[in-house]
Amino acid sequence: MTDKNLEAVQHLIEVIAKLRSPNGGCPWDLEQTPETLIPYILEEAYEVVDAIRSGDRAAIAEELGDLLMQVVLQSQIASETNQFSLAEVAEGIAQKLIRRHPHVFADVKVDSMEQIHQNWELIKAQEKGEDPNKTPRLSDKLRRYSRSLPALSAGMKISQKAAQTGFEWETVEGVWVKFDEELAEFKQALQNESKDNQESELGDLLFTLINVARWHGLDPDAALRSTNRKFIQRLAIMESLADESLENYAVEQLEVLWQQAKAKLNNEGNGNSIAP
Structure with missing residues (x-):
């Protein structure tokens, strides 16, 4: 890691520590616990995935930063009660990667991706104290x-x-x-x-x-993501057609707007139906 990268990470560590400081820190950050932050970890991870899928480099960098913040914040909270530090987190994963890549960091020779996978699983079993020759239960x-x-x-x-x-x-x-x-x-x-x-x-x-x-060879997660996206797209068209907030319309009026939005998408070649 270059000096510039190290300085940036150290700056983030200092910012998080300041937010958690009882003297002048942020009340919201001070209230957080590892458990209350779980939804944010999940949300940030999904936002990273969405940014990667979009191909927007600026968005990817921003969302990775938000996810990194969660790692640093969890480590900061743990360090305050002497559980572990960010240094232990980073060194722990570094040592794990070294152990599980003996073909890179040691003198183990491999001839295929299959051998790499087998070595990984063998080392992983040894780390967990499991018998590598025993098939794990389903x-x-x-x-x-x-x-x-x-x-x-x-x-x-x-x-x-x-x-x-x-x-x-x-x-x-x-x-x-x-x-x-x-x-x-x-x-x-x-x-x-x-x-x-x-x-x-x-x-x-x-x-x-x-x-x-x-x-039927379908991906239910991808299917639901697509439906969510189409629903939001149609709702956005309804809002553009409406003269006021949708909550002020009767159900019958909303149905008219819904069908207009559906027709607009169909005309644009994006007419996969998400509702009758």
């Missing part, structure tokens, strides 16, 4: 996905891995039968059961729909 693998991925992505990953072990329907028709069954149970729960049971049945329904998507 439930342990799936549990990691559930902990580390957003729910929709985790559902697809869990579905894929379970199917690879034979936990699978014989035909896609069987998946649709299951979907109809779960839909009926969800409707029943909405009418007669507790909130917890309703959410449980909704989860079952969504998981089955994820399996439908997997059978």
